[in-house]
Structure formats: structure tokens, C-alpha cells
Amino acid sequence: MKSFIEQTLDQLLEEEKFNLSQTTFVLPSKRAGSYLKEVLKQKITQTSFSPEVWSTEEFIEEISSLKSIDNLQSLFKFHNTYKELTPQKEQEDFEVFYGWAQTLIYDFNEIDRYLIDADDFFSYLSRIQDINHWALSDPQTDLIKKYLSFWNNIPLYYQHFQQQLIQENEAYQGLMYRVAANKIENYLSNSKQNYVLLGFNALNNAEQKIFQTILKKERGQIFWDSDHYFFKDHFHEASLFLREYAKNWKLYKDNNPFKHLPDNYIQPKEVDIYGIPKNIGQAKQVAKILKTIPSHKLSKTAIILNDEGLLTPLLNSLPAEIQKINITMGLPLKETPLASLFEIIFELQQLSSDQLYYKPVIEILNHPFVLHKLGENSKQLQHNIHQENLVYLTKKQILAFSNEETKRIIGPILDLHNSPLKLLQTLTGFIQNLRLKNSSDYLLETEYLYHFHQLFIKIRNLIENNSPIKTISSLHKIYKDSLETESLDFSGSPFDGLQLMGMLESRVLDYENIIITSVNEGVLPAGKSSNSFIPFDLKKEYGLPTYKEKDAIYTYHFYRLLQRAKNIHILYNTEPGSLNGGEKSRFITQLEIESPAHNQPRKQFLNPYVPARKTTLKKIEKSPEVIKKLKSLAAHGFSPSALTTYIRNPLDFYKNYVLNIRDSNEVEETVAANTLGTVVHDVLEHFYKAFEGKQILKEDLLKMKNSIEDQVKIEFQKTYKQAPIHKGKNLIIFEIAKRYIFNFLNKELKEIETNELYIKQVENKLTCSISIPELNFPIKIGGKVDRVDSLNKNLRIVDYKTGKVQSTDLNLKEWGELTKDYKYSKVFQVLCYARMIFEESYFEQAEAGIISFKNLKAGFMPFKQVKNTEINKDTLNQFETQLKSLILEIFNPEIPFEEKEV
Known part of the structure; x- marks a missing residue:
């Protein structure tokens, strides 16, 4: 089946009077123009001058002789109009102006493109606002006066804005269309060219006037790309505009050119509709579909992306x-990795304080571009921030940890800039510093940097002279809006290989295989949202497009794609919780109901394949290198916590102690439980260390109580470094630490009223050897005992716990359970301490237990073995038997480190 462009060229080339060199082709897009040139090259057999091929925008610009300006430039020029016509005391800040000016410029565009009489239109609009806001009430409030004044001034803004632009030989799109419509007759009289208008559908009034003038003066032809199936159906929106032209254009009333429309749509087609959750699911399904298409037919295949967010996952999923x-649509700059980096920088620049929250700083240092440039310097700086626990930090602190290269690259963006121009200068300098050596090896990354550099230069040029942008927040808004329209264009052959494009890029082009993604309501069609000050009824009155006409445009594009295609795949997102997801487009429902019987679509609901995960427990065999590492640990001394880690999960023991893999240091914003425990332990060590070998008296404890706050502050500064403890949750935890110690000292005071308490050891590091005949190398256990004391001459080995511990946690029924179940870890720990104390200073009997700060009422909770709290030599022998068994298991090369089920 021939494409629309091929059919049209064949028809033209058969005409005797057709002169190719004196013909200008006008098409809706540049891509369509490129395709026309390629087809024309294949069809021309004789030497000939190439015709002009223009897109609509280029043609309009040629007629109007005005230079086109973009939305951002329009905004700044309109602000000059606003300042000139508005008394200074009534002028709003640029940020407020920016909020409504964009919408107003959009409305100016619409009014001009549809050749509306502006004076009459704005007068009508002003009267509507009078009625809507009770303007006839007496007296009017200042708010109503100001509001109505705004609507009355719009005609003045419009006229002045237009005059200013025309004087400078510039125009926004709508103004260019209005000027072109007024100049078309003069333009044709000065031109010898004939015009071929191809593939148009929804024409604004300016385009209709231009095209009708060309046809009326017999200076060209127009070819419509539609199908008889749609045109004959008076309710089908795909032909809404063509039916209007057939009815209203004088040229068509007597001679209807739509009589001979082709019947391509009813030809046999394979139509498949897939409901798939999420964008990733759609991308994977597109890849599956592509695998079924022969390689020689890929150049006749197009993927239509209605959601640009699908581009990256799709590119990563291609077979x-x-x-x-x-790729015709281009990668939006906002989707590139650099966009997130500059967003962080803009947020830092809008802080009201020079105190920087650590997370954005870490994000900057961890960003791939910065990390690639700074390497180990970035990692070292992050390590220092974590080490010092800097939740809030200043530029001075950051630079103090940095080398010269880091200062050169990071330093400028950490300065708080009050001037938008200075910030833009800093950002362009920052991009220069991020430039990669051997850029030929990093082509894509270099393109990212280049496009952002261009964007900042463009904004800087706009605001350099007499700029209304005075604040960084205003600059940030301008930057974000500019980012929405900028894209990174891909290079490739539009005539070879798989074609990937957006819906609008597909205009006039035909493909055998079509894959359309994200065919969801709210995406295709886009819905009723409209950024306009003009009410719906006023748009209807003056013939401006409403959501109905916009839906008809989408309908035309969608069905035009299907006309000549043979294999059609339509995908939509079934996920109801996602944005623009869950509800299939009305176009799919329409296909299901109205398609010819022989072209009824096949429907499928798909879910991504998720392989079943086998919960196999990991095993690590003990190699000679592992045994060597274990011997080294044993010689140094296994800690009670290491041994209880093995009891809980041997694989964790392997990771933490054999491989020495520990959690990396992170900035601790809120005091963690282990930090609180460390602080409490360190305060009590400071208080009690001076009393080793002495009796504790009442005055000693009272003196300690008076020093609680100062000492807790000191210990927090040591452990929690420079993180804040004077506000928020940290202040509460600080008070909890004070309360724990205060309550503990009160308990001690009450205890010494009737008892004698001697302190023997405080936080002493101890080790002891364990003789295991089966092993021919030294085995030790070691650790730090919180406190050893004597209460009424009864020896006690005390371990502090800031968490909650119950007395039942220290009960042991059977010795054989001690090293099998982690719930006995606290028993195991205090018995380890008792064994080490026994090695250092022999004792006949003692008690070993825990004081829990969350359960102080329970007091000292001793280890119990069938109601017996006494620890003696027999008890320790029983314990040592279990300990030896555990250590032998650890060193047994036949027993791997096996993960335990949680």
C-alpha cells in the first residue's frame, strides 16, 4: 500500500502543467518534509531543480517577514509593556506577574491565530467579569476595583505589546499568523511559486485564510489526508474539521474534493490491544512485539510514544x-541526570541561612558528574561529614575538609548569590569545571553539559539588560519553565531502521507496523485542562477551540495512523494508582465498538513475568583463608557480642567478623538507640571510675546528681559530634539520657541507705584464655565489663542496658539451650563476663546480671539457673563446656556458615 505522500507525488507528477522547480511544498512538520524529499528523490528520473519544502511555521514566517520569538522572550517583552502602562505603585512583583502573564500571552496567541477582533473580544470579556464579580455593587471594594481594572487594561496591554514587537520586527506565533494572513495577497503577487499543501487537518482561521487565498488565486493545490470511512460518518471526530471545510469553504460548495477519498481504513488489519501495568511493563511488551517483526520490516515500523517518560525505559528494553x-522526539533535558544536580543547587541558593543541610551536599558530592570529576576526594569529603556527624554545616566547614580541586569545583556553588546574573555566571563556570577529559569517550555526558551551558547562556542573555528578575526564586521559575521545552536531539536516519516518535511527529507519515503506547484517558486525548482566562462560552461564541476541538485533533492523529497500517499494537497502562493510568482511552473503546467486523481488535491483559524466588538459605564453606582469619580473631579474643551474633545467624558472623563488613557511617540526624546507650555508659563511667576500690557514700552520689547535665552534654559532644541536640527529637533524647542517669542515681541512693556498696571495677577491658585440647592454637574471649561491685560483701558483675530487659530474659532452664537459641544471648553475655572476672581474680561465688534503665524498678536482675542465682566454679565449668562446644563448631571446617531462617 502506497503512503499518502507517494500517492500525492504520483498524482502531481502525472499532471502536464506541474512544474517541480516552481513548486513549494508546505507540510505540517519538518520531518514530513524530509520524508517528502526522500520519496521525491526516488521518483524523479531526470535532472531537475529541487523544490522548496517548508513546514507550516517556516511558511508563515516567510510570509510575515517577522522573526519568531519563543515563550520566554515573549514574557520578558510583555513585562516591558506591563511596566510602561502600569503606574509604578500598582506594579506587582515579577513572580506575581509571571503567574498570570504566561496565561495571558497564551490567550493572545489564540486570539491572533483565529483572527479575532481584539477590541470587541476584550470588551465582551471585561463585561463578563463585571457581572461575575458584582461590579455594580455600591460601593465597590478596593479588591474589586483592582480586579476590574486589570480586565479593562488587557486591551491596552495587547495593543502596546503588538506594536512593540512589530517595531522590532519580531512576533510570537499567533501574531505572526495574523500578520501573514493580512499579507498573503501581497506575498503571492510578488512570488512566482505554486504551492502544494499536504496533510493538514485542524486549521486555525489565519491558516484557512492563507490557504483559501492560495487556492482562490489558483496558485496551488491542497491534499487532505483522510479516509472515506470517517468522512461519511457525521459523528466521527476524525473528520470533524474536513466536514466543516467542505461545508463552509466557498471553493468546495460547488466542487467537493472529498468525493474521492480512499478506503484504506476498512482494509484487513491485525489490531492488538494490551492492558499492562506501569511504564516498565509497556516498555517490556514493546520489546517483545519488536522481536516478532522481521528485521527487513523495521524501517516500516514506528513506535509512537504518548508519554515522554517512557523514552528511557524503552531505550533500555530494546532487543x-x-x-x-x-528517535524524532528528543530526550527532554528535565529527564537527564544533570537536571537533578542543578535542581539541588537552586534549592540551596534559596536558603535563608548559611547553614546547609547535609543531605543536599551529599547528593551533590554523590552525583555521577561530580563523583567522576572528584573521585576519591568526593568520597573523603563525605566520609569526613559522616565522621563528624555534621547534620548542618557551613561552606567554611566543607572547604576545611576539601583539597584544592574540590574547593575550585564545589566552592562557587556553595556561595549564596543574591544576584541572578552572578548565579548564572557561577553555573556556567561550574559546567566548565565539570567538563570531562577525553570527551570523545563520554559523548552523551558532554552533550548534556553543552545543552545546559546553552540554556544558562540563553537565560543570561535575556536578563542581562534591565531585567525584572531580581530574586533567585524568580530565576528558578524561569529555569524550570525553560527546561520543559528544551530537549536533547538524537541523530539518525529518518528513512532507515526503527522509527520512534511522538504523536505529532507522525503527521503525514505512514507505516506498515504501528506500536502506540500510553493510550490512556488524560494522555490520549489530553482531557479538558486548559490554561486560559477565556471562559468556555466565550470561546464558543468567537469560534476559538475548546476541549472538544482539541479532542478531535487527537482523534484525527490517532485514526490517521491506523488508516494504512497493517499491524497495529495499542498499549495502555492498567495501574489505577498511577498518574494518567488505569483508565483506557475512549479511542480504545471506540475501536472495540465501531471497528469493521473483519478488523475487530484482540484484547489482552498482561502482567510482567515475575520468576518464583526460591528461599534457599545461603551457605559459606570454610576455606583455609577463613580458618586463618578465625584463628586471628581467636588470638585477639572473641567478644561476647561476636559469639551471640554467630548464635543468631552464622552468616552475619561471617560478614561482620570474618569479612569485616560493617554498616557504613552515616550522618545521624536523630540520636540512635546505640548512641544513647554509649552516652549513658560513658557518663556512668566518668562518675564511678574515680571510686574504684572505694565505698560509695551518699555525698558522692549527690555530687554526681549535680553534674548530670554538664556531663551528659560533654558525652554527647564526644559521641554525637557536632549534630544539634538543643531542638526537636534530639532534645527529647537528651532529656531522656539525663532522666535515666538521675533515676539510676536515685536508686543507688536508696540502696546505700541500708547497704554497703563498694566499686571494684568500672568499664575494664578483660580477656581470658579458653583451653580447648582439640584446637592446637590459642583461644581467648574478651570484652569490657560495665561494672563489678560488692553489695554487702556479695560480688556482683553488672551490665547496663538502656533498652528494656525483663528478669525472665536471664533465666536458663537447660545448659544445652544456651548456644542454640539467641533468646539466651543476655545470659551468655553475663556468663562470659563472669568467666573473664574469674580468670582475673578468683572468686568463690558471685552474681552476674543486668540493670535495665527502662526497667529500673526491677533493680539488679541476676542470671538464674533453676532459681539459683549463684555463680561458682561448677556454674562456670558448665558454661565453659557450652562455650567450647560453640567454638569447636565455629572452627569445624565441615560445618559451613549457614544462614538461619528469620
């Missing part, structure tokens, strides 16, 4: 067999 792909 390896696809060698060539041409």
Missing part, C-alpha cells in the same frame, strides 16, 4: 537485534 533506530 539487541535492533541495529538502527531513529
Whole structure:
């Protein structure tokens, strides 16, 4: 089946009077123009001058002789109009102006493109606002006066804005269309060219006037790309505009050119509709579909992306067999990695304080571009921030940890800039510093940097002279809006390989295989949202497009794609919780109901394949290198916590102690439980260390109580470094630490009223050897005992716990359970301490237990073995038997480190 462009060229080339060199082709897009040139090259057999091929925008610009300006430039020029016509005392800040000016410029565009009489239109709009806001009430409030004044001033803004632009030989799109419509007759009289208008559908009034003038003066032809199936159906929106032209254009009333429309749509087609959750699901399904298409037919295949967010996952999902792909839509700059980096910088620049929250700083240092440039310097700086626990930090602190290269690259963006121009200068300098050596090896990354550099230069040029942008927040808004329209264009052959494009890029082009993604309500069509000050009824009155006309445009594009296609795949997102997801487009429902019987679509609901995960427990065999590491640990001394880690999960023991893999240091914003425990332990060590070998008296404890706050502050500064403890949750935890110690000292005071308490040891590091005949190398256990004291001459080995411990946690029924179940870890720990104390200073009997700060009422909770709290030599022998058994298991090369089920 021939494409629309091929059919049109064949028809033209058969005409005797057709002169190719004196013809200008006008098409809706540049891409369509490129395709026309390629087809024309294949069809022309004789030497000939190439015709002009223009897109609509280029043609309008040629007629109007005005230079086109973009939305951002329009905004700044309109602000000059606003300042000139508005008394200074009534002028709003640029940020407020920016909020409504964009919408107003959009409305100016619409009014001009549809050739509306502006004076009459704005007068009508002003009267509507009078009625809507009770303007006839007496007296009017200042708010109503100001509001109505705004609507009355709009005609003045409009006229002045237009005059200013025309004087400078510039125009926004709508103004260019209005000027072109007024100049078309003069333009044609000065031109010898004939015009071929191809593939248009929804024409604004300016385009209709231009095209009708060309046709009326017999200076060209127009070819409509539609189908008889749609045109004959008076309710089908795909032909809404063509039916209007057939009815209203004088040229068509007597001679209807729509009589001979082709019947391509009813030809046999394979139509498949897939409901798939999420974008990733759609991308994977597109890849599956592509695998079914022969490689020689890929150049006749197009993927239509209605959601640009699908571009990246789709590119990552393409089958390896696809060698060539041409991407027309471009990668939006906001989707590139650099966009997130500059967003962080803008947020830092809008802080009201020079105190920087650590997370954005870490994000900057961890960003791939910065990390690639700074390497180990970035990692070292992050390590220092974590080490010092800097939740809030200043530029001075950051630079103090930095080397010269880091200062050069990071330093400028950490300065708080009050001037937008200075910030833009800093950002362009920052991009220069991020430039990668051997850029040929990093082509894509270099393109990212280049496009952002261009964007900042463009904004800087706009605001350099007499700029209304005075604040960084205003600059940030301008930057974000500019980012929405900028894209990174891909290079590729539009005539070879798989074609990937947006819906609008597909205009006039035909493909055998079509894959359309994200066919969801709210995406295709886009819905009723409209950024306009003009009410719906006023748009209807003056013939401006409403959501109905916009839906008809989407309908036309969608069905035009299907006309000549043979294999059609339509995908939509079934996920109801996602944005623009869950509800399939009305176009799919329409296909299901109205398609010809022989072209009824096949429907499928798909879910991504998720392989079943086998919960196999990991095993690590004990190699000679592992045994060597274990011997080294044993010689140094296994800690009670290491041994209880093995009891809980041997694989964790392997990771933490054999491989020495520990959690990396992170900035601790809120005091963690282990930090609180460390602080409490360190305060009590400071208080009690001076009393080793002495009796504790009442005055000693009272003196300690008076020093609680100062000492807790000191210990927090040591452990929690420079993180704040004077506000928020940290202040509460600080008070909890004070309360724990205060309550503990009160308990001690009460205890010594009737008892004698002697302190023997405080936080002493101890080790002891364990003789195991089966092992021919030294085995030790070691650790730090919180406190050893004597209460009424009864020896006690005390371990502090800031968490909650119950007395039942220290009960042991059977010795054989001690090293099998982690719930006895506290028993195991205090018995380890008792064994070490026994090695250092022999004792006949003692008690070993825990004081829990969350359960102080329970007091000292001793280890119990069938109601017996006494620890003697027999008890320790029983314990040592279990300990030896555990250590032998650890060193047994036949028993791997096996993960335990949680």
C-alpha cells in the first residue's frame, strides 16, 4: 500500500502543467518534509531543480517577514509593556506577574491565530467579569476595583505589546499568523511559486485564510489526508474539521474534493490491544512485539510514544537485534541526570541561612558528574561529614575538609548569590569545571553539559539588560519553565531502521507496523485542562477551540495512523494508582465498538513475568583463608557480642567478623538507640571510675546528681559530634539520657541507705584464655565489663542496658539451650563476663546480671539457673563446656556458615 505522500507525488507528477522547480511544498512538520524529499528523490528520473519544502511555521514566517520569538522572550517583552502602562505603585512583583502573564500571552496567541477582533473580544470579556464579580455593587471594594481594572487594561496591554514587537520586527506565533494572513495577497503577487499543501487537518482561521487565498488565486493545490470511512460518518471526530471545510469553504460548495477519498481504513488489519501495568511493563511488551517483526520490516515500523517518560525505559528494553533506530522526539533535558544536580543547587541558593543541610551536599558530592570529576576526594569529603556527624554545616566547614580541586569545583556553588546574573555566571563556570577529559569517550555526558551551558547562556542573555528578575526564586521559575521545552536531539536516519516518535511527529507519515503506547484517558486525548482566562462560552461564541476541538485533533492523529497500517499494537497502562493510568482511552473503546467486523481488535491483559524466588538459605564453606582469619580473631579474643551474633545467624558472623563488613557511617540526624546507650555508659563511667576500690557514700552520689547535665552534654559532644541536640527529637533524647542517669542515681541512693556498696571495677577491658585440647592454637574471649561491685560483701558483675530487659530474659532452664537459641544471648553475655572476672581474680561465688534503665524498678536482675542465682566454679565449668562446644563448631571446617531462617 502506497503512503499518502507517494500517492500525492504520483498524482502531481502525472499532471502536464506541474512544474517541480516552481513548486513549494508546505507540510505540517519538518520531518514530513524530509520524508517528502526522500520519496521525491526516488521518483524523479531526470535532472531537475529541487523544490522548496517548508513546514507550516517556516511558511508563515516567510510570509510575515517577522522573526519568531519563543515563550520566554515573549514574557520578558510583555513585562516591558506591563511596566510602561502600569503606574509604578500598582506594579506587582515579577513572580506575581509571571503567574498570570504566561496565561495571558497564551490567550493572545489564540486570539491572533483565529483572527479575532481584539477590541470587541476584550470588551465582551471585561463585561463578563463585571457581572461575575458584582461590579455594580455600591460601593465597590478596593479588591474589586483592582480586579476590574486589570480586565479593562488587557486591551491596552495587547495593543502596546503588538506594536512593540512589530517595531522590532519580531512576533510570537499567533501574531505572526495574523500578520501573514493580512499579507498573503501581497506575498503571492510578488512570488512566482505554486504551492502544494499536504496533510493538514485542524486549521486555525489565519491558516484557512492563507490557504483559501492560495487556492482562490489558483496558485496551488491542497491534499487532505483522510479516509472515506470517517468522512461519511457525521459523528466521527476524525473528520470533524474536513466536514466543516467542505461545508463552509466557498471553493468546495460547488466542487467537493472529498468525493474521492480512499478506503484504506476498512482494509484487513491485525489490531492488538494490551492492558499492562506501569511504564516498565509497556516498555517490556514493546520489546517483545519488536522481536516478532522481521528485521527487513523495521524501517516500516514506528513506535509512537504518548508519554515522554517512557523514552528511557524503552531505550533500555530494546532487543539487541535492533541495529538502527531513529528517535524524532528528543530526550527532554528535565529527564537527564544533570537536571537533578542543578535542581539541588537552586534549592540551596534559596536558603535563608548559611547553614546547609547535609543531605543536599551529599547528593551533590554523590552525583555521577561530580563523583567522576572528584573521585576519591568526593568520597573523603563525605566520609569526613559522616565522621563528624555534621547534620548542618557551613561552606567554611566543607572547604576545611576539601583539597584544592574540590574547593575550585564545589566552592562557587556553595556561595549564596543574591544576584541572578552572578548565579548564572557561577553555573556556567561550574559546567566548565565539570567538563570531562577525553570527551570523545563520554559523548552523551558532554552533550548534556553543552545543552545546559546553552540554556544558562540563553537565560543570561535575556536578563542581562534591565531585567525584572531580581530574586533567585524568580530565576528558578524561569529555569524550570525553560527546561520543559528544551530537549536533547538524537541523530539518525529518518528513512532507515526503527522509527520512534511522538504523536505529532507522525503527521503525514505512514507505516506498515504501528506500536502506540500510553493510550490512556488524560494522555490520549489530553482531557479538558486548559490554561486560559477565556471562559468556555466565550470561546464558543468567537469560534476559538475548546476541549472538544482539541479532542478531535487527537482523534484525527490517532485514526490517521491506523488508516494504512497493517499491524497495529495499542498499549495502555492498567495501574489505577498511577498518574494518567488505569483508565483506557475512549479511542480504545471506540475501536472495540465501531471497528469493521473483519478488523475487530484482540484484547489482552498482561502482567510482567515475575520468576518464583526460591528461599534457599545461603551457605559459606570454610576455606583455609577463613580458618586463618578465625584463628586471628581467636588470638585477639572473641567478644561476647561476636559469639551471640554467630548464635543468631552464622552468616552475619561471617560478614561482620570474618569479612569485616560493617554498616557504613552515616550522618545521624536523630540520636540512635546505640548512641544513647554509649552516652549513658560513658557518663556512668566518668562518675564511678574515680571510686574504684572505694565505698560509695551518699555525698558522692549527690555530687554526681549535680553534674548530670554538664556531663551528659560533654558525652554527647564526644559521641554525637557536632549534630544539634538543643531542638526537636534530639532534645527529647537528651532529656531522656539525663532522666535515666538521675533515676539510676536515685536508686543507688536508696540502696546505700541500708547497704554497703563498694566499686571494684568500672568499664575494664578483660580477656581470658579458653583451653580447648582439640584446637592446637590459642583461644581467648574478651570484652569490657560495665561494672563489678560488692553489695554487702556479695560480688556482683553488672551490665547496663538502656533498652528494656525483663528478669525472665536471664533465666536458663537447660545448659544445652544456651548456644542454640539467641533468646539466651543476655545470659551468655553475663556468663562470659563472669568467666573473664574469674580468670582475673578468683572468686568463690558471685552474681552476674543486668540493670535495665527502662526497667529500673526491677533493680539488679541476676542470671538464674533453676532459681539459683549463684555463680561458682561448677556454674562456670558448665558454661565453659557450652562455650567450647560453640567454638569447636565455629572452627569445624565441615560445618559451613549457614544462614538461619528469620
